[in-house]
Amino acid sequence: MLDIQKIRADFPILNEEVNGKPLVYFDNAATSQTPQVVIDAIVEYYSKYNANIHRGVHTLSQVATDAYEQARLKVQKHFNAKKSYEVILTAGTTHSINIVATGFTALLKEGDEIIVSALEHHSNIVPWQMLCERVGAVLKVIPFNEAGELQMDVYDTLLSDKTKLVFTNHISNALGTINPIKEIIDKAHAVGAAVLIDGAQACPHIKPDVQELDVDFYVASAHKLCGPTGVGLLYGKEEWLNKLPPYQGGGEMIETVTFEKTTYAGLPHKFEAGTPNICGGIAFGVALDYMNGIGFDKIGAYEQELLDYGTEQLSQIEGLRIYGTSKNKASVISFNIGDIHPFDIGSILDKLGVAVRTGHHCAQPIMNTYGIPGTVRASFSFYNTKEEIDVLVAAVKKAQMMLS
Numbered sequence: 001m002l003d004i005q006k007i008r009a010d011f012p013i014l015n016e017e018v019n020g021k022p023l024v025y026f027d028n029a030a031t032s033q034t035p036q037v038v039i040d041a042i043v044e045y046y047s048k049y050n051a052n053i054h055r056g057v058h059t060l061s062q063v064a065t066d067a068y069e070q071a072r073l074k075v076q077k078h079f080n081a082k083k084s085y086e087v088i089l090t091a092g093t094t095h096s097i098n099i100v101a102t103g104f105t106a107l108l109k110e111g112d113e114i115i116v117s118a119l120e121h122h123s124n125i126v127p128w129q130m131l132c133e134r135v136g137a138v139l140k141v142i143p144f145n146e147a148g149e150l151q152m153d154v155y156d157t158l159l160s161d162k163t164k165l166v167f168t169n170h171i172s173n174a175l176g177t178i179n180p181i182k183e184i185i186d187k188a189h190a191v192g193a194a195v196l197i198d199g200a201q202a203c204p205h206i207k208p209d210v211q212e213l214d215v216d217f218y219v220a221s222a223h224k225l226c227g228p229t230g231v232g233l234l235y236g237k238e239e240w241l242n243k244l245p246p247y248q249g250g251g252e253m254i255e256t257v258t259f260e261k262t263t264y265a266g267l268p269h270k271f272e273a274g275t276p277n278i279c280g281g282i283a284f285g286v287a288l289d290y291m292n293g294i295g296f297d298k299i300g301a302y303e304q305e306l307l308d309y310g311t312e313q314l315s316q317i318e319g320l321r322i323y324g325t326s327k328n329k330a331s332v333i334s335f336n337i338g339d340i341h342p343f344d345i346g347s348i349l350d351k352l353g354v355a356v357r358t359g360h361h362c363a364q365p366i367m368n369t370y371g372i373p374g375t376v377r378a379s380f381s382f383y384n385t386k387e388e389i390d391v392l393v394a395a396v397k398k399a400q401m402m403l404s
């Protein structure tokens with residue numbers, strides 16, 4: 001069992017008050033909070049060894065380089081990548097997807113097909129649409145059912161020898177659905193297509209194993225994993241990363257430069273042009289250590305308890321509808337009450353100290369399918385409690401009373 005009070009003491013922000021009320025932070029699917037060890041790592045970097053990496057002979061540069069490369073090894077170990085150079089440290093999920101989507105411009109031709117799930121975040125839709133426009137490829141969509149689950153029988157009919165790429169999120173940020181990614185990957189491979197999995201929403205809850213999944217690309221952001229913003233992961237199989245051209249040109253990503261011809265550096269530097277988020281990368285490693293110290297099995301089991309409790313309590317509110325009712329679900333509850341606008345509910349919750357997200361959650365196609373403008377989304381993390389869920393439920397009831 002987790003010692004929640006001890007865990008909560010690691011997060012200074014959880015002692016804050018908002019609008020004169022104790023903060024109840026249920027916007028974890030947008031970004032997670034930061035434990036003191038990660039804050040300390042950031043302070044230590046800037047107080048003790050801030051220096052540019054990979055280039056300097058001086059001591060601080062070497063210390064910073066070692067710490068940064070150490071972080072890459074921690075990311076490698078966490079995701080179980082075969083090689084450390086299959087781990088590209090990026091600015092986050094969006095950046096990682098753009099590296100791959102832009103790179104595939106060189107690998108696709110007119111008439112090729114790309115399959116996407118209808119449960120995607122805009123950052124896993126728009127870069128692929130831009131790719132399709134550049135090369136004349138066709139985007140096909142796997143629809144979802146009323147419960148928010150992908151219709152795998154339709155997926156089967158979309159796959160063909162024209163399919164070159166399949167991409168989906170591992171867990172939907174808007175509905176919490178855990179997608180059957182192993183099946184999606186295996187079926188794509190059977191027709192020779194590559195697969196990118198957007199793990200931004202899964203990584204806070206699950207420890208993915210990229211070799212076991214046999215996935216071609218897996219992407220995530222540190223800031224949803226107790227790390228800082230502006231840093232993330234692009235995992236790619238070595239063969240794929242070698243096939244893709246570089247994304248940005250600049251320092252760090254070259255081997256030799258003359259005005260006639262530049263040759264590129266090998267992996268991972270080929271995709272890491274310019275000075276990276278050094279401090280952020282180091283803090284990402286510390287955040288992974290912190291979460292692994294607690295243990296993803298325990299985190300997952302406890303969050304499931306919170307999800308079950310929250311679902312049961314919120315369901316008792318008259319007129320409240322939960323969107324996303326898959327049996328395989330992460331601790332995200334998206335809901336509406338009657339035709340009250342989600343924004344109005346969110347604003348009242350905020351006055352009561354409860355932070356939730358309202359709107360389309362960067363997933364407008366999902367909202368269009370349900371025919372709603374958006375939802376109120378409460379997303380729970382391992383540092384949340386049932387007592388906080390009680391505060392949420394009371395606040396939702398109050399909002400309902402005031403608005404209807």
Ligand SMILES: *Cc1c(COP(=O)(O)O)cnc(C)c1O
Binds near residue numbers: 029030093198201221
């Ligand atoms: C948060 C999120 C993203 C975008 O991540 P950034 O850190 O903003 O780049 C993409 N996909 C999913 C599923 C997300 O939850």
